[in-house]
Amino acid sequence: MQTDFIDIADWPDDDEFSAAYPEGARPKRTLFSPLTPDQKYIKPDWRHMFKRSAERYPEQFWAEIIAYEISLLLGISAPPCYAAFDSRNGQCGALSAWFYKDGDESFYSAGNFFHKIVPGFDRERGTQHNIVDCDEFNNRVLGKDQIYGFWSMLLFDMLIGNTDRHQDNWGHLLKAVQLSKSVARRRGDKFDVKWRFAPWFDNGTSLGHELLSEKFSRWDAATLDRYIRRGKHHMRYSRDNLERMGHIESLSFIKSHAGVRVLLLKRLRDFDLNALGAVLERLVDLPAPAGGNLTKARAEFIFRLTQRRAQLAMETLNERN
Numbered sequence: 001m002q003t004d005f006i007d008i009a010d011w012p013d014d015d016e017f018s019a020a021y022p023e024g025a026r027p028k029r030t031l032f033s034p035l036t037p038d039q040k041y042i043k044p045d046w047r048h049m050f051k052r053s054a055e056r057y058p059e060q061f062w063a064e065i066i067a068y069e070i071s072l073l074l075g076i077s078a079p080p081c082y083a084a085f086d087s088r089n090g091q092c093g094a095l096s097a098w099f100y101k102d103g104d105e106s107f108y109s110a111g112n113f114f115h116k117i118v119p120g121f122d123r124e125r126g127t128q129h130n131i132v133d134c135d136e137f138n139n140r141v142l143g144k145d146q147i148y149g150f151w152s153m154l155l156f157d158m159l160i161g162n163t164d165r166h167q168d169n170w171g172h173l174l175k176a177v178q179l180s181k182s183v184a185r186r187r188g189d190k191f192d193v194k195w196r197f198a199p200w201f202d203n204g205t206s207l208g209h210e211l212l213s214e215k216f217s218r219w220d221a222a223t224l225d226r227y228i229r230r231g232k233h234h235m236r237y238s239r240d241n242l243e244r245m246g247h248i249e250s251l252s253f254i255k256s257h258a259g260v261r262v263l264l265l266k267r268l269r270d271f272d273l274n275a276l277g278a279v280l281e282r283l284v285d286l287p288a289p290a291g292g293n294l295t296k297a298r299a300e301f302i303f304r305l306t307q308r309r310a311q312l313a314m315e316t317l318n319e320r321n
């Protein structure tokens with residue numbers, strides 16, 4: 001649990017990766033945690049990404065941090081993410097721990113397989129990024145039970161209102177596993193490759209981050225509902241139906257799969273809104289550098305939004321066809 005706003009001023013820069021990620025929607029850089037971090041919850045000598053908000057939305061980094069807290073409450077794997085700042089210049093951002101160790105595993109973003117399997121795939125905007133192809137590919141590399149993991153992510157995205165799970169905002173981790181001598185001889189290969197979903201990262205285009213408080217503080221229940229119902233995943237239905245899946249519609253769509261429906265309902269039932277309220281209070285109270293605090297108004301709005309989304313998700317999954 002985060003107990004202080006982390007100062008990364010003395011964290012060594014990661015030159016190799018900073019050079020590899022010069023661009024992006026938001027200014028970001030990678031760095032290493034110290035050998036003996038001041039915070040117990042920070043993994044020592046470990047690569048982290050420090051990501052500031054887009055200029056237009058200065059409070060956006062909070063969305064990524066709160067999304068991580070929601071992932072914990074929902075039982076979804078996301079990289080740990082904390083509020084941090086650089087005391088040399090006062091810049092604030094979200095600090096996320098790297099989700100794999102170089103050499104042990106490699107990250108393969110979904111954009112890579114889409115690029116291979118969809119002719120003329122639009123890598124820039126991902127206009128053909130669709131759940132049918134995701135499903136087929138995931139079945140192939142992970143087996144049929146992957147659908148539970150994948151739809152847990154889609155529920156998470158619905159709950160936070162994530163509109164940006166594009167083809168390079170999720171993917172797989174690959175690990176080479178040495179085969180026994182006899183198997184290796186039979187297969188003519190020394191290694192097998194084990195696949196798993198990477199933790200679901202880049203969760204900050206969510207939780208109403210683009211709304212200014214002057215706007216959301218005036219919203220009544222009907223306006224809030226309209227906003228939620230307009231929300232869409234990045235993913236499309238299929239190559240033949242390139243419409244983006246609505247957040248709410250996605251749940252109507254998956255509920256015909258009885259097993260997934262039961263799992264998603266269980267996750268929602270176990271989702272503890274009181275615990276979310278306590279997390280938000282703790283984050284509001286975190287002593288912050290000038291201009292970096294999570295305002296009470298935003299925290300309350302995020303609570304209201306998430307509470308309503310959880311209700312609508314539950315209603316949709318319970319509706320009779």
Ligand SMILES: Nc1ncnc2c1ncn2[C@@H]1O[C@H](COP(=O)(O)OP(=O)(O)OP(=O)(O)O)[C@@H](O)[C@H]1O
Pocket residue numbers: 021023024025026028049051079096097098099100168169201202
């Ligand atoms: N915690 C992490 N562990 C490992 N890799 C990460 C982590 N965070 C980000 N990355 C890598 O860095 C890339 C950029 O990070 P991220 O997607 O968070 O930034 P962004 O600027 O919001 O990207 P976008 O272009 O989607 O807006 C990711 O696509 C991923 O490959």
Ligand SMILES: [Mg+2]
Pocket residue numbers: 168169202
């Ligand atoms: Mg990204």
